[in-house]
Amino acid sequence: MATVLTLxxxxxxxxxxxxxTFTEIYKCDATADVVLxxxxxxxxxxxxxxYEFMFVTGRPxxxxxESASELNLIYTGxxxxxGLGNPVLPAQQNQDDTQIQSASSxxxxxxxxxxxxxxxxxxxxxxxxxYVSFGGPGTDLPDDPTGTPVVITWTVGxxxxxxxxxxxxxxxxxxxxxxxxxxxxxxxVSGQYWQNTFRKTLIYVPFIFDIxxxxxxxxxSPGDGFTVGDTIxxxxxxxxxxxxxxxxxxxxxxxxxxxxHVTSDTFTVGGNLIPGSGGTGSGSLWNVLIIP
Numbered sequence: 476m477a478t479v480l481t482l483x484x485x486x487x488x489x490x491x492x493x494x495x496t497f498t499e500i501y502k503c504d505a506t507a508d509v510v511l512x513x514x515x516x517x518x519x520x521x522x523x524x525x526y527e528f529m530f531v532t533g534r535p536x537x538x539x540x541e542s543a544s545e546l547n548l549i550y551t552g553x554x555x556x557x558g559l560g561n562p563v564l565p566a567q568q569n570q571d572d573t574q575i576q577s578a579s580s581x582x583x584x585x586x587x588x589x590x591x592x593x594x595x596x597x598x599x600x601x602x603x604x605x606y607v608s609f610g611g612p613g614t615d616l617p618d619d620p621t622g623t624p625v626v627i628t629w630t631v632g633x634x635x636x637x638x639x640x641x642x643x644x645x646x647x648x649x650x651x652x653x654x655x656x657x658x659x660x661x662x663x664v665s666g667q668y669w670q671n672t673f674r675k676t677l678i679y680v681p682f683i684f685d686i687x688x689x690x691x692x693x694x695x696s697p698g699d700g701f702t703v704g705d706t707i708x709x710x711x712x713x714x715x716x717x718x719x720x721x722x723x724x725x726x727x728x729x730x731x732x733x734x735x736h737v738t739s740d741t742f743t744v745g746g747n748l749i750p751g752s753g754g755t756g757s758g759s760l761w762n763v764l765i766i767p
Contacts, residue, residue, distance in 0.1 A: 483501065489554065493565060495551070497526065497529050497550040498549050503545065505543075528552045529554065530552050531549065532551040552664060567605070570605070571601070572603065574676060575599070578597075584651075596626070597626045599624045601674055604674075607668055609668055613669060624677060629642045629645070656673065658672070690745070690764070693762045700758075702755045704718065706738075707735070707761075711746045712742055714739070715737060715742060718735060719732050722756075
């Protein structure tokens with residue numbers, strides 16, 4: 476025999492930033508366990524008979540007598556629809572904030588190598604978009620952050636340099652800007668509504684190089700005494716030839732190799748700290764990576 480439910484009270488509620496709730500309170504002619512196991516009583520996930528975008532998300536039931544109880548049907552969703560078969564969702568919320576980030580690089584955009592990696596610490600601007608979606612996870616994204624990350628420290632090895640025009644120029648040589656996207660979508664009404672948070676953060680990252688498969692030569696140590704135009708050769712399981720494009724030292728005097736380009740490379744197996752020969756200087760060391 477089906478449980479008889481007698482409606483005694485309604486408690487609709489609308490929130491500014493969240494979904495609506497609607498609680499209906501019923502007197503029942505059966506004990507709580509009978510009411511909650513009766514398949515004719517609305518179940519979790521059942522739609523409201525009058526509001527198609529409200530769904531049962533809770534069913535607390537309380538004993539009120541020997542064979543009587545009180546059932547609370549808690550509906551969550553959207554009370555209003557747009558007349559086109561869609562719920563009127565809460566307004567999206569935008570937030571701007573700042574996160575502390577860091578990045579490290581030893582390779583300049585020109586290919587030059589630092590002996591010790593440079594580490595940049597900075598305040599990264601973020602745009603966050605939070606909203607509720609219906610029928611599946613959201614796809615709307617926040618706008619890209621504007622402005623530029625604010626540098627806190629610039630460190631090479633164990634030495635931090637004061638922030639000035641020189642450091643600003645070095646940042647442009649060793650790092651590039653990139654927008655990172657993170658997302659989280661959580662189901663808040665099973666199969667119906669999702670809470671979505673999307674964050675875009677503007678950060679510094681080391682330059683991204685497009686490296687084809689095969690051998691790849693990197694400078695491990697710049698040596699000294701070199702001249703622009705010098706030809707350097709390394710050999711092992713193959714050979715490679717590099718031409719020096721610029722010399723010097725970013726953090727002092729000297730004429731080590733700063734930038735170079737590879738003119739030939741026949742290595743078949745990688746190697747580390749391979750000494751270079753040729754040119755006007757000495758002491759350069761090279762690594763060879765085999766890119767699959």
